Amino acid sequence: MxxxxxxxxxxxxxxxxxxxxxxxxxxxxxxxxxxxxxxDVRIIQRPVMVRIDCPHCDYEIEMQYSDFEGLMPSEYPGDWGGEVIECPNCNKQIEIDDYDWD
Structure with missing residues (x-):
């Protein structure tokens, strides 16, 4: 008009x-x-997958985000630091240090 x-x-x-x-x-x-x-346009993403490279054997661990979240004590990523998971390839413990969002 x-x-x-x-x-x-x-x-x-x-x-x-x-x-x-x-x-x-x-x-x-x-x-x-x-x-x-x-x-401004804000695109809201939902995490789906988690990839972790084992520092012991270089195995690339892939799992659903919901499975990874179940291993963590909290849904808040700020609480994940220092948590420990086990590598399914070499069975050694991996300490969660930092994370990046893609």
Whole structure:
């Protein structure tokens, strides 16, 4: 919806053939509908898998996040530091030190 057609006549709105181009042009001129305001988009992710490289045998441990969460004392990642899990390949204990989110 054009707010003021007189403004569009001055900026040659009618010379733009394609409707979607006209619409984009009017949005740039702030003459289309209400003024558009920018918005940030936040993408919310859900963890699915956990990968841990065993420091003893270099075996790559993969498990479902829910299984890993069950091994930890808390759902809060800040509480995981110092927790110990066992490598299924060499059966040695691994201390959880740090974590990265992909």
């Amino acid at each position: 054009i707010n003021d057609i007189e403004i569009c006549k001055e900026c040659h709105y009618m010379n733009i053939k394609d409707y979607s181009c006209r619409e984009r042009h009017c949005r740039k001129c702030d003459n289309y509908g209400g003024k558009l305001l920018p918005a």
